[in-house]
Amino acid sequence: MNCLKDEQYYIDLYDLHTIEECLQSHKSAIKSRPQKPKGSKVRAIRIVTDLFTYYIKGERYRKKSETIREWMAKDKDKDDRVENAVAPQNIYCDSCSNKMNMTMKHLSSDDTRVMFWFECPNKCKKRKAVFDNGEEFKADPPLCLRCSERLNEKLERKGEKLITHISCPNCKYKNEEVIDFEKDRKEWAEKERKDRELLKKYRWQFCLNEKEGQEYISHIESMKRLKEVMEESDKKQKDPAYKKVQQLKKLKITDLRKKLEKILTKERYLNLKLDKPQIERYVIIPFTLEDGDSKREEYDSRNNCRKIIKKALEKTNWRLMSEGISYRLGYLSGNLKGYEREEDLADLVR
Incomplete structure (x- = not known):
């Protein structure tokens, strides 16, 4: 089966x-x-x-x-x-020593091994069960509940009933166990009938179809995302860094150029130019400008320019990158770094 x-x-x-x-x-x-x-x-x-x-x-x-x-x-x-599973070979009858024939195979009751059933072709018709590794199945002998003596069992078939007559040779304990095949079939048929009725009556009510099921899954995913957003929002509200982020001025590149040009020109740093930005997680913009004060030496020019840019960007979402500013014959260059993501800005102000 x-x-x-x-x-x-x-x-x-x-x-x-x-x-x-x-x-x-x-x-x-x-x-x-x-x-x-x-x-x-x-x-x-x-x-x-x-x-x-x-x-x-x-x-x-x-x-x-x-x-x-x-x-x-x-x-x-x-x-x-x-x-x-391959049947064990050379299985012999314990009664007449004749070679037995395999009649069926199935999994053991615990589903761990395959069990083969053998029957003697001689008149004795003895049977035995053998596992796929050749080990013979031995059922535990039934013991008397009163005196623990091994019980005697005798099978009797009466129509659709299989009766096991049990007796104890020591204390005379007796009992009968009856398997009523007809009753079992009727009970099974009745259970199947009730199951069919349950399916017919309630399937439409309790079992979601594909459209309803997908709507439920979408609803759950939306609720999950909403929960994550609310948790993240709550976390941000409690974090002082996120409060500082709200106070930062988020400058676009055009606004950045105007702001720096105005401040730098006052300090005689001229011709500010922003190169093509490198856009990944951060926005990196190379810049160049000229020192309009010919009396300033390299150190003073670089140091003064760095201080001016750092101060100008202090309360914005831009920073002068850590390598600072390069200087060659009054020509200065460096890189500006722009932050967009809220978590990056929070790290920036911590």
């Missing part, structure tokens, strides 16, 4: 679990609500119950495809293990 079923079997099974979980949630809500609620209380209870059920349905949908794939892969693996 194959473990792997068609996909619809697993879909129905998963949806049944979803329906049962939602129905149980409704029952719990009814039990926990106050006695005879009225008016607004009834509406409030219904809203809370529906909301809770919505999240159950949504989470069940979100995990549905993956869970079904896992179930099917697990059952296929079981079938593959049984299919590929």
Whole structure:
């Protein structure tokens, strides 16, 4: 008997679990609500119950495809293990020493090993079970609950019933265990009928279709993003650095040029030119200018220019880069660094 079923079997099974979980949630809500609620209380209870059920349905949908794939892969693996298992050779009957024939194979009750069943072709018809590694299966002998003596068992078939007569040779304890195959079939058929009824009655209500499921996933992702934004906003409000960021003047490149030209010209630094910016995480702009005071020596010219630019950019989103300013024959050059991201600006003012 194959473990792997068609996909619809697993879909129905998963949806049944979803329906049962939602129905149980409704029952719990009814039990926990106050006695005879009225008016607004009834509406409030219904809203809370529906909301809770919505999240159950949504989470069940979100995990549905993956869970079904896992179930099917697990059952296929079981079938593959049984299919590929090689039967042990040279298994002989303990009663007549005849070589036995393999009749069937299946996984052991704990799904860890493949079990092969052998039957003697002679009149004795003895059987034995052997695992795929050649180890013979030995059932633990039943022991008397009163005196721990090994029990005697005798099987009897009466129509659709298999009766095991149990007796103790020591203390005379007796008992019967009955397997009623007809009753089991009826109970199984009744369970399947009830399952079909549950699916027919509640699947539309508790099992989201693809459109509804994708809407739920989008809703959850939006809620997750909103939570992250709120947490980040709360974090920023508590961080003094972010408060300082709000006070910075965010200059665009045109505004930057005008600001520096005005201040530098007053100090006789002329012909400020900004080169093509390098735009990545930061905006890096090479700049050049000329010292209009021919009496200033290199050190004074560089040092004075650096101080002027640093002071001018102090309360803005721009900084003079750490390599400072180069000087050749009254011609000065350097690099300006612009910050855009809020977290970078926070690091800047810390």
